[in-house]
Amino acid sequence: MHHPEENPWQIVSEKDVYDNQWIGLTEYQVINPSGNPGIYGKVRFKNTAIGVLPLDEEMNTYLVGQYRFPLSQYSWEIPEGGGPLGTSPLDSAKRELLEETGLKAGSWTELQRMHLSNSVSDELCIIYLARELKQFEAEPEDTEQLVIKKIPFEEAYRMVTDGSITDAITVAAILRLRVMILENEL
Known part of the structure; x- marks a missing residue:
């Protein structure tokens, strides 16, 4: 055995x-x-999947909307992307947040590590909470046609619970932060 x-x-x-x-x-x-x-x-x-949950002082977050080719549908997500293996995941998170939203954060906390689709892939994901936000200019990649929306965190949570958000990284990040809020860990 x-x-x-x-x-x-x-x-x-x-x-x-x-x-x-x-x-x-x-x-x-x-x-x-x-x-x-x-x-x-x-x-x-060949990359570590990176997710960033930006949260401002008024408990607003930022979602990125884009058409996802593999799904053939539109998706609302937290800022996310990839960082080459062997590089700093936090540096990748900072780059992704700035590229997609134009935001820079003064405070970073690792929220969660998880494996995505572990029945067929080795993809590791690291999710960060970004606080103390300042707005700069977004720098999206040429393959990205993004829509950014700033919404109350509770609205993002409702989008997860009503099935409007289905992206695994976003679902995990929002549910993890919701638990932290409920347990006064924020």
Whole structure:
């Protein structure tokens, strides 16, 4: 009997089947935990996913709206993006916040670390709370067509609970901050 934390999968062979500057896809021939042969595909991310929940002194936050190609739909999200592996996630968070909203923050707190789609990918996400906000000029990337809206945090929370916001990073950030507010940890 395997200990629950030991890897029950045996890799027979592996083949890289796709690679670009953001992701790589490897197909593995495996012996699965029940002892049978099978395949497994793994998406390797070349960036750490970064989320930033900006919160001003009046308890307003900022959401970024954009059309998401993989979903074929519009999405409201906190400012988010990626930071190259091996670089400072906090520096990446500062860059993303400025690029997408034009905001700089005087105070940064790590809110949450989580793995996204861990059944098929190794993508790690780090979410930060940004406070003491000052407005500068936004610098969006050429692939981004963004709409920024400043709303009360409670409205963002309602958007999560009514299903208007479905982005996993945003949902986790807003629910985590809501718990912190309820437990007087802010």
